[in-house]
Amino acid sequence: AYTCGHSERVALLSRHLAQQIRLPEQEVERTYMAGLLHDVGNIGVPESVLQKAGRLTPDEFELMKKHPRVGAKILENVKQLELVVPGVLYHHERYDGRGYPAGLAGRDIPVMGRIICLADCLDAMTSNRTYRKALPLEVALNEIRRCSGTQFDPALAEVLLRTTAEQFRGILRDHVK
Secondary structure, rough: OOHHHHHHHHHHHHHHHHHOOOOOOHHHHHHHHHHOOOOHHHHHOOHHHHHHOOOOOOHHHHOOEEEEEEHHHOOOHHHHHHHHHHHHHHOOOOOOOOOOOOOOHHHHHHHHHHHHHHHHHHHHHOOOOOOOOOOHHHHHHHHHHHHEEOOOOOHHHHHHHHOHHHHHHHHOOOOOO
């Protein structure tokens, strides 16, 4: 249930960002679909790691870092989904190159991956997790502002930061559990 609600919210936020930067409609919908499927690779991560209440050990984190590649591998042979693979594979890359799985940086990260990274992090920060309570939206947006240019694409972060709290509520209405 947690993954489903999270993935729906990531997909909706990703669609919003893709629309805001005026991607072609077909690319907007692919980005939405990639948002829905971005964590499908978690099927390869033990439940004990996914639901752990405390900080992950280095070995557990290494297991978690495999989920983008596992997800991409699952989807790459499905003809109807092959164009969403970059969003699934690269949603944990960082703008400064310190992400995973490939250590890509800046514009070398496909735009779909950069969008989903931002949407995923915003939802993760504003959702209750086994290891912490949800942060208020304003706190999460300040964190995005702080990490713009390092973790996040600064141009995309700027677009996201122009979204009002009321607009976020509208985007997520009916999907927030």
